[in-house]
Structure formats: C-alpha cells, structure tokens
Amino acid sequence: MKSTITTSLTITITITTLIIIFSFFQPILSSPKPTNPFPKQALPTKSGYLPINHTSTSSIFFTFYEAQNSSSPLSQTPLLFWLQGGPGCSSMLANFYELGPWRVTKSLTLQPNPAAWNRIFGLVFLDSPIGTGFSIAASLQEIPTDQNGVAKHLFNAITRFVQLDPVFKNRPIYITGESYAGKYVPALGYYILKKNEKVDGSKRVNLAGVAIGDGLTDPVTQVVTHAANAYYVGLINERQRIELEKAQEEAVWLAKSGNWSEATDARNRVLGTLGNMTGLATLYDYTRKVPYEDDLVAQFLNLTEAKRALGVNESFVYEVCSDVVGAVLHADVMKSVKHKVEELVKRSRVLLYQGQHDLRDGVVQTEAWVKTLKWEGIGEFLNADRKIWKVNGEIAGYVQNWKSLTNVVVLGAGHLLPTDQPVNSQAMIEDWVLERDLGEIELSALAMSLEELYSISNIVCEDEEFLISSAFPFKSLTGSSALQACF
Ligand SMILES: *[C@@H]1O[C@H](CO)[C@@H](O)[C@H](O)[C@H]1NC(C)=O
Numbered sequence: 310m311k312s313t314i315t316t317s318l319t320i321t322i323t324i325t326t327l328i329i330i331f332s333f334f335q336p337i338l339s340s341p342k343p344t345n346p347f348p349k350q351a352l353p354t355k356s357g358y359l360p361i362n363h364t365s366t367s368s369i370f371f372t373f374y375e376a377q378n379s380s381s382p383l384s385q386t387p388l389l390f391w392l393q394g395g396p397g398c399s400s401m402l403a404n405f406y407e408l409g410p411w412r413v414t415k416s417l418t419l420q421p422n423p424a425a426w427n428r429i430f431g432l433v434f435l436d437s438p439i440g441t442g443f444s445i446a447a448s449l450q451e452i453p454t455d456q457n458g459v460a461k462h463l464f465n466a467i468t469r470f471v472q473l474d475p476v477f478k479n480r481p482i483y484i485t486g487e488s489y490a491g492k493y494v495p496a497l498g499y500y501i502l503k504k505n506e507k508v509d510g511s512k513r514v515n516l517a518g519v520a521i522g523d524g525l526t527d528p529v530t531q532v533v534t535h536a537a538n539a540y541y542v543g544l545i546n547e548r549q550r551i552e553l554e555k556a557q558e559e560a561v562w563l564a565k566s567g568n569w570s571e572a573t574d575a576r577n578r579v580l581g582t583l584g585n586m587t588g589l590a591t592l593y594d595y596t597r598k599v600p601y602e603d604d605l606v607a608q609f610l611n612l613t614e615a616k617r618a619l620g621v622n623e624s625f626v627y628e629v630c631s632d633v634v635g636a637v638l639h640a641d642v643m644k645s646v647k648h649k650v651e652e653l654v655k656r657s658r659v660l661l662y663q664g665q666h667d668l669r670d671g672v673v674q675t676e677a678w679v680k681t682l683k684w685e686g687i688g689e690f691l692n693a694d695r696k697i698w699k700v701n702g703e704i705a706g707y708v709q710n711w712k713s714l715t716n717v718v719v720l721g722a723g724h725l726l727p728t729d730q731p732v733n734s735q736a737m738i739e740d741w742v743l744e745r746d747l748g749e750i751e752l753s754a755l756a757m758s759l760e761e762l763y764s765i766s767n768i769v770c771e772d773e774e775f776l777i778s779s780a781f782p783f784k785s786l787t788g789s790s791a792l793q794a795c796f
C-alpha cells in the first residue's frame with residue numbers, strides 16, 4: 310500500500326515536472342496548430358438561451374439549424390423541435406450523436422452527417438427541462454417536478470424562439486423527441502392545444518404534429534412487457550421470466566397505490582435485473598457488443614472551443630445527463646401521459662417509431678399501450694395492414710397507419726435509432742412530415758411520365774413491391790385524397 314503511494318507520488322512529480330518543462334518550451338516548439346474541433350461550417354444557424362418567463366433568470370438552451378435544402382420557401386418550411394429523454398438528458402446528444410448535421414467523432418472533432426434531419430426542415434434542439442445540458446436553472450425549486458411544468462417552460466421557450474426571426478412566424482411546428490421525451494412530447498403538444506384555445510391567432514403555436522421515438526409514455530402498461538419480450542427474444546428462460554414478472558407487478562402495484570417514487574425504483578429494478586440476467590452490453594440494443602458512445606458528446610462539449618462556438622459560458626461544466634434533474638423528476642417517471650396522446654391523435658398528427666432491438670422502450674412496449682388508446686380510430690388502426698417499408702431496395706421496417714396515427718418499426722436499430730439507421734430515419738421523418746408515402750422507387754422511375762407515376766401511386770400501400778419513393782414529391786403532383794398515405 311505504502312509503496313503504491315510512493316510510486317504514484319513519484320509519477321505525479323515526474324509528470325508535473327514534464328508538464329512544467331513542456332509548457333516552458335511550448336512557445337519555442339510551437340507544434341502545428343491542431344485542427345479546430347468545431348469548424349465554422351458546423352456552427353448552428355443560431356444558438357443561445359430562451360427565457361422560461363419574464364421574472365425568472367432560468368432559461369432553455371437551444372441550437373438551431375436551418376434547412377439545408379428546402380424545396381419550399383423558408384417561411385413555409387417545417388420546424389422540428391427535438392427533446393431528449395432522461396429525465397435530465399441533453400438534446401445535444403441527438404444534435405451531435407444522432408440526427409444533427411454534424412456528429413462527433415472518436416477523436417473529438419465533427420464530421421458531417423449526410424442523413425441529418427435538417428436536410429429539408431429547420432431543426433431546433435432544446436435542452437429541457439431547465440438544469441439539463443447547457444440550460445440554466447436559477448434555483449433547484451424552479452426545476453419542474455411534473456409534465457405540466459415542463460410543458461409550460463417549453464411553451465414559453467418555443468413562443469420566444471418563433472419571435473426571434475420573422476421567417477419563423479408561420480412555419481408548421483413539429484414536436485419530436487425520444488425515450489423519456491415520450492412524456493414531454495405529448496405534454497407539450499397537449500399544452501399547446503389547450504393554450505391555443507385561449508390565445509388569439511398571432512400568439513398560437515402552429516402545431517402540425519408530434520413524433521415519439523422509443524418512448525416511455527404509459528409506463529405502467531409498458532413495464533409489464535419486459536419479461537415476455539426478453540423471453541420470446543430468447544434472452545431469459547421461464548424461471549427468470551417469472552422472477553421478472555414479479556418485479557414488474559411490484560412496479561405496477563406501487564404506481565397504483567400512488568407510491569410514485571418507489572414505483573420508479575421498482576421499474577429500475579426490473580431493468581437492472583433484466584440487465585443482470587442477460588449480461589447484455591446495453592438494454593438499449595440487444596445486438597450491441599458495446600454500449601452507445603454518448604460519452605463522446607460530453608467530452609466534446611466540455612472543450613472550450615465547443616462552448617465558445619455555441620455561445621456558452623466557458624466555465625460551464627457540461628454533462629449529457631443531469632442527476633439533479635433526474636432526481637427532481639424521479640417521482641414523475643411512472644406517471645402516464647397517454648390521455649394527452651389521445652387528445653393529440655384527435656386534433657393533430659402522431660408518429661410513433663421504435664428500433665427493433667430496443668428492450669427498454671421498444672416495439673413491444675409501444676404496442677402494449679397503443680392498443681389501449683381511447684380514440685375512435687383505434688379499431689381501424691389495429692386492423693390496418695402492416696406495410697413493408699423499403700428504402701433503396703432494402704427492407705427498412707414496417708409501417709402501420711390510420712388517419713392521424715402512424716407507427717413505424719425500424720429494423721436494425723436500437724434506442725438511438727437515428728444513430729443506427731441514419732438514412733432510414735431521415736426518410737421516415739421526411740415522409741411523415743410531408744405526408745408522403747414511405748417506400749421505394751428506382752431512380753430511373755423518376756423519368757417516368759406523370760400518367761405512369763399516377764397509376765403507380767394509386768396502388769401504393771396495397772402492394773409492398775410498389776411503394777412510392779420517399780424522394781418523390783408525390784403529394785404536390787396529384788393532390789388527390791384518394792391516395793391514402795401509408796405514412
Ligand atoms: C437540393 O434539392 C434539389 C431538388 O429540390 C436537388 O436537385 C439538389 O440536388 C439538392 N441539393 C443538395 C445539395 O442536396
């Protein structure tokens with residue numbers, strides 16, 4: 310023990326000496342300047358802070374990337390707002406690791422993402438709730454403890470964002486997010502619907518739809534699916550399944566008796582037990598040999614150059630997920646927002662999508678609550694065909710749709726779906742937002758006549774071999790309501 314201390318002391322002194330020597334000689338050595346980790350082209354169109362209200366100094370950090378190549382005038386180009394999960398995780402994770410125009414590399418530089426979600430839409434990442442990522446919480450007490458509080462701050466931030474530039478004023482707004490944002494997205498969407506009823510036209514938020522990826526939305530229904538899911542995937546045996554089911558029932562019981570914080574702990578035990586039983590690298594994707602490397606984002610955004618580029622105080626210590634915010638919302642985790650989805654599916658459009666390999670908030674967990682939706686179209690939705698969806702000739706997944714509700718299963722993806730399937734995730738979001746059919750068409754087909762295209766588009770969704778291209782502006786060509794979108 311003692312010798313270890315002595316050795317490490319010696320090493321420390323040696324290193325310190327080396328550092329001093331190196332610092333002294335550095336101006337002379339003047340090694341070639343390392344490349345800027347944050348090149349100018351990678352700067353967001355805008356970034357900064359949006360106050361949550363007039364009296365508080367708490368504010369929500371955002372990065373905004375204008376559409377790279379919109380086919381519509383910018384004043385009409387959809388604006389997508391992205392919310393990360395957690396609770397307490399920063400949307401910079403999606404920005405720099407999933408769907409933003411530049412992604413962080415292992416050497417902590419940025420490289421362009423050819424499948425960014427801002428190809429044809431404006432894209433805004435919000436660090437929410439306050440206290441998350443680069444967002445500022447004036448005090449612990451101001452961090453919201455429930456979904457209505459989170460939504461209220463977000464509503465104010467979005468309203469403020471739209472006022473930043475006249476070009477934002479009338480653009481259709483889509484609220485999107487992942488994982489625990491399966492709570493925030495419906496909560497904000499619902500808040501907007503309610504608020505819009507009370508304010509006059511110019512103050513309304515132009516909500517056009519909401520999208521939830523691998524979401525936690527109706528936790529009590531979702532938590533009881535893990536055992537069967539893992540069992541049928543072949544990851545646990547019957548005895549383990551029964552053990553896990555007992556743990557699941559405990560989470561349900563605690564939630565039903567209103568012991569919300571304990572219910573969250575119980576859910577964590579379910580997932581912890583499943584992790585231990587299976588020995589998987591991560592439950593976010595059962596095919597992964599190593600977990601997602603989201604830590605790269607933390608390392609990158611902790612660089613002075615990165616903070617400077619984003620206009621953040623250089624003394625800010627960045628964390629991808631805030632334990633403080635996680636603790637404040639701990640008792641909220643098991644509470645459902647399903648009724649808010651029911652309102653949104655009636656009055657807006659809803660996209661749900663999951664990566665096939667996600668064992669936490671994946672396909673099975675989503676199916677479980679969706680079939681319990683109280684909505685007049687639910688019967689038709691559940692009876693609708695599950696279409697085979699192809700991108701560039703390969704199966705990308707499956708799409709089920711009825712009117713305002715669409716559910717997509719993305720193959721070969723886990724929880725961070727746009728990281729795993731960038732191109733397919735881009736095709737998915739673009740087609741859903743533009744109400745185009747998902748599918749494929751050979752590039753040569755674009756040279757076909759309008760008549761030929763029209764005849765194909767009529768049988769779209771009826772025959773999976775003939776799905777129309779996601780790159781094809783089909784709606785504007787035909788404008789026919791007979792063309793029931795499968796997306
Ligand atoms: C931009 O979009 C047009 C069609 O709208 C396309 O022809 C062009 O290749 C696109 N450019 C880039 C850089 O994606």
Ligand SMILES: *[C@@H]1O[C@H](CO)[C@@H](O)[C@H](O)[C@H]1NC(C)=O
Pocket residue numbers: 361362363364365451452
């Ligand atoms: C501003 O937000 C904080 C935190 O939610 C809250 O305590 C305060 O009452 C709000 N002020 C107004 C005027 O709404």
Ligand SMILES: *[C@@H]1O[C@H](CO)[C@@H](O)[C@H](O)[C@H]1NC(C)=O
Pocket residue numbers: 566567568571
């Ligand atoms: C659940 O809550 C009740 C009422 O607050 C309390 O009496 C009970 O001890 C709690 N049970 C557990 C397991 O925490």
Ligand SMILES: *[C@@H]1O[C@H](CO)[C@@H](O)[C@H](O)[C@H]1NC(C)=O
Pocket residue numbers: 577578579580581582585
């Ligand atoms: C999983 O295993 C670890 C390491 O043995 C242990 O500390 C933890 O308590 C286990 N989790 C559960 C929920 O059993």
Ligand SMILES: *[C@@H]1O[C@H](CO)[C@@H](O)[C@H](O)[C@H]1NC(C)=O
Pocket residue numbers: 607608611
């Ligand atoms: C962030 O940077 C500070 C100062 O350079 C350093 O002390 C800290 O360890 C860094 N944290 C991470 C997660 O990189």
Ligand SMILES: *[C@@H]1O[C@H](CO)[C@@H](O)[C@H](O)[C@H]1NC(C)=O
Pocket residue numbers: 622623624625
């Ligand atoms: C940056 O943060 C430090 C520490 O919180 C604070 O003293 C300083 O005033 C801040 N700088 C600016 C420009 O806000």
